[in-house]
Amino acid sequence: xxxxxxxxxxxxxxxxxxxxxxxxxxxxxxxxxxxxxxxxxxxxxxxxxxxxxxxxxxxxxxxxxxxxxxxxxxxxxxxxxxxxxxxxxxxxxxxxxxxxxxxxxxxxxxxxxxxxxxxxxxxxxxxxxxxxxxxxxxxxxxxxxxxxxxxxxxxxxxxxxxxxxxxxxxxxxxxxxxxxxxxxxxxxxxxxxxxxxxxxxxxxxxxxxxxxxxxxxxxxxxxxxxxxxxxxxxxxxxxxxxxxxxxxxxxxxxxxxxxxxxxxxxxxxxxxxxxxxxxxxxxxxxxxxxxxxxxxxxxxxxxxxxxxxxxxxxxxxxxxxxxxxxxxxxxxxxxxxxxxxxxxxxxxxxxxxxxxxxxxxxxxxxxxxxxxxxxxxxxxxxxxxxxxxxxxxxxxxx
Amino acid sequence: xxxxxxxxxxxxxxxxxxxxxxxxxxxxxxxxxxxxxxxxxxxxxxxxxxxxxxxxxxxxxxxxxxxxxxxxxxxxxxxxxxxxxxxxxxxxxxxxxxxxxxxxxxxxxxxxxxxxxxxxxxxxxxxxxxxxxxxxxxxxxxxxxxxxxxxxxxxxxxxxxxxxxxxxxxxxxxxxxxxxxxxxxxxxxxxxxxxxxxxxxxxxxxxxxxxxxxxxxxxxxxxxxxxxxxxxxxxxxxxxxxxxxxxxxxxxxxxxxxxxxxxxxxxx
Numbered sequence: 001x002x003x004x005x006x007x008x009x010x011x012x013x014x015x016x017x018x019x020x021x022x023x024x025x026x027x028x029x030x031x032x033x034x035x036x037x038x039x040x041x042x043x044x045x046x047x048x049x050x051x052x053x054x055x056x057x058x059x060x061x062x063x064x065x066x067x068x069x070x071x072x073x074x075x076x077x078x079x080x081x082x083x084x085x086x087x088x089x090x091x092x093x094x095x096x097x098x099x100x101x102x103x104x105x106x107x108x109x110x111x112x113x114x115x116x117x118x119x120x121x122x123x124x125x126x127x128x129x130x131x132x133x134x135x136x137x138x139x140x141x142x143x144x145x146x147x148x149x150x151x152x153x154x155x156x157x158x159x160x161x162x163x164x165x166x167x168x169x170x171x172x173x174x175x176x177x178x179x180x181x182x183x184x185x186x187x188x189x190x191x192x193x194x195x196x197x198x199x200x201x202x203x204x205x206x207x208x209x210x211x212x213x214x215x216x217x218x219x220x221x222x223x224x225x226x227x228x229x230x231x232x233x234x235x236x237x238x239x240x241x242x243x244x245x246x247x248x249x250x251x252x253x254x255x256x257x258x259x260x261x262x263x264x265x266x267x268x269x270x271x272x273x274x275x276x277x278x279x280x281x282x283x284x285x286x287x288x289x290x291x292x293x294x295x296x297x298x299x300x301x302x303x304x305x306x307x308x309x310x311x312x313x314x315x316x317x318x319x320x321x322x323x324x325x326x327x328x329x330x331x332x333x334x335x336x337x338x339x340x341x342x343x344x345x346x347x348x349x350x351x352x353x354x355x356x357x358x359x360x361x362x363x364x365x366x367x368x369x370x371x372x373x374x375x376x377x378x379x380x381x382x383x384x385x386x387x388x389x390x391x392x393x394x395x396x397x398x
Numbered sequence: 399x400x401x402x403x404x405x406x407x408x409x410x411x412x413x414x415x416x417x418x419x420x421x422x423x424x425x426x427x428x429x430x431x432x433x434x435x436x437x438x439x440x441x442x443x444x445x446x447x448x449x450x451x452x453x454x455x456x457x458x459x460x461x462x463x464x465x466x467x468x469x470x471x472x473x474x475x476x477x478x479x480x481x482x483x484x485x486x487x488x489x490x491x492x493x494x495x496x497x498x499x500x501x502x503x504x505x506x507x508x509x510x511x512x513x514x515x516x517x518x519x520x521x522x523x524x525x526x527x528x529x530x531x532x533x534x535x536x537x538x539x540x541x542x543x544x545x546x547x548x549x550x551x552x553x554x555x556x557x558x559x560x561x562x563x564x565x566x567x568x569x570x571x572x573x574x575x576x577x578x579x580x581x582x583x584x585x586x587x588x589x590x591x592x593x594x595x596x597x598x599x600x601x602x603x604x605x606x607x608x609x610x611x612x613x614x615x616x617x618x619x620x621x622x623x624x625x626x627x628x629x630x631x632x633x634x635x636x637x638x639x640x641x642x643x644x645x646x647x648x649x650x651x652x653x654x655x656x657x658x659x660x661x662x663x664x665x666x
Contacts (some may be wrong), residue, residue: 019500019527021457023552024576025559166463179456184578186554282500296475297505342645
């Protein structure tokens with residue numbers, strides 16, 4: 001399972017597909033063809049790897065976290081895959097480098113992207129500056145407010161940040177607006193989608209570029225421990241860092257994969273972003289997957305303290321992993337995530353972004369299942385600099 | 399015979415073109431839409447396109463987005479739209495096509511949605527994010543119930559896809575005049591006529607043009623190359639902005655009458 005999916009129509013089992021306006025079909029075909037040719041082209045892969053190594057700072061370390069391990073359960077070994085040390089501060093750069101190389105091959109002159117926390121926006125603005133392409137980033141007004149530092153970074157990099165005031169004014173609406181722009185400017189513009197969501201071939205190609213996370217981690221752990229991990233743990237919003245970590249292990253049946261969603265104020269409050277844990281099958285942004293929706297099929301507004309997880313949908317491959325039980329999905333609340341944030345900062349001297357703080361926060365809950373000698377890899381998908389203002393705000397309120 | 403097929407057969411016999419107004423269901427309220435539909439039928443409007451609001455209307459510009467948000471706030475749902483049409487069917491047989499995004503159809507259940515559409519008196523469905531490639535179940539159900547499935551073609555559609563879309567479309571084929579989302583445009587792309595001629599060579603099914611059309615001269619220019627002209631945002635804007643519902647109705651009727659004349663103007 002896994003490597004042969006998605007099928008030619010972009011499906012992972014029942015999930016995926018191309019539920020998009022007709023205008024985009026030709027362009028999706030062009031993207032699919034370009035991607036298909038590029039992955040078989042050694043010069044493309046060489047250029048991609050070279051950019052990752054000399055520009056993005058790969059490979060990132062696989063760090064053994066001794067004090068965190070001891071805190072969770074003595075005898076357990078917890079490793080952190082340090083995507084927070086990537087250039088621009090998160091794993092997002094892996095995908096933006098890959099996609100901009102595709103955009104250049106397609107001769108596109110302009111890049112658009114959506115962003116929630118601003119990490120994907122910054123990573124997109126960065127590669128656009130590096131390769132000299134015009135860049136417009138759609139960002140919800142609410143997110144612009146809570147991630148103002150990243151807005152300023154994008155502007156410094158020469159991108160235009162376009163505020164989105166429709167709907168919930170967060171990531172979902174930024175996606176809508178980016179798709180509308182793309183429908184209008186499809187001939188000249190590449191939509192640099194930031195996660196394993198959206199219509200085929202996006203979930204496939206974003207996975208390809210993000211799989212570097214899991215491939216490196218697998219190799220690094222083998223050289224350190226001479227074995228596979230027992231658990232992989234990663235946060236899931238759209239699901240790109242988690243797919244990046246999980247996918248290279250998908251055939252290793254003994255490796256447990258756990259995706260941690262945002263439970264926001266709590267699953268019972270209805271104000272959360274746990275599409276896999278609490279959602280239903282539906283169509284959002286071009287793919288059939290799990291979504292948060294009401295009885296009439298209207299998409300609900302998600303909530304999470306972390307802007308990067310604040311999304312009412314999830315990548316179709318995760319939906320497939322859930323359905324086939326290849327991965328297990330859980331959710332932790334805003335409060336728990338904040339505890340995870342502090343725990344990692346204080347025990348290891350690593351300030352995580354609020355997104356992977358959710359993955360860290362799940363560790364104490366996993367502890368009772370863990371046995372002595374168990375090895376866990378947690379994807380530390382981004383660093384916390386962007387969240388400092390939010391954390392300070394919360395600390396001052398108390 | 400399905401009402402959409404019947405109306406196009408009749409129009410062709412009379413060598414006339416259809417003018418198709420689009421409204422968002424429940425905007426400004428169901429009563430106003432109901433009265434409008436009746437008045438428009440008196441004016442000879444061939445077909446009504448009614449939008450079911452959706453939270454994330456990807457193919458729509460700001461006017462229809464705002465109207466949809468408003469309609470959702472007022473509690474308009476697929477269910478209430480079906481009841482509205484059912485009620486309307488007691489007094490009019492004007493063909494009605496619903497425009498809805500695919501998620502509300504899936505949530506309702508494809509089979510149930512199609513069967514409820516037919517029992518309530520809906521004649522066709524337009525779903526802008528449900529291309530023929532993803533619609534096997536939907537088209538099969540619709541075929542069984544004789545509900546028309548109207549697919550969209552656009553300026554970026556390739557020849558191969560055009561054949562697929564034409565073959566999947568029943569009732570009529572919806573040609574999107576612009577590469578983009580809904581909303582009035584001052585100028586339309588110069589090659590629309592060429593595209594329409596191309597489509598006409600591929601299919602004998604009726605072809606209606608929409609997106610971006612708001613001026614009479616645009617309707618007059620396009621009508622000879624199509625079987626119908628669809629105008630949405632320009633009308634929805636009036637219904638959203640004009641506070642006085644009577645005035646809004648008058649303004650809509652005025653525009654529709656002008657458009658009706660424009661689409662059936664003798665070719666100069």
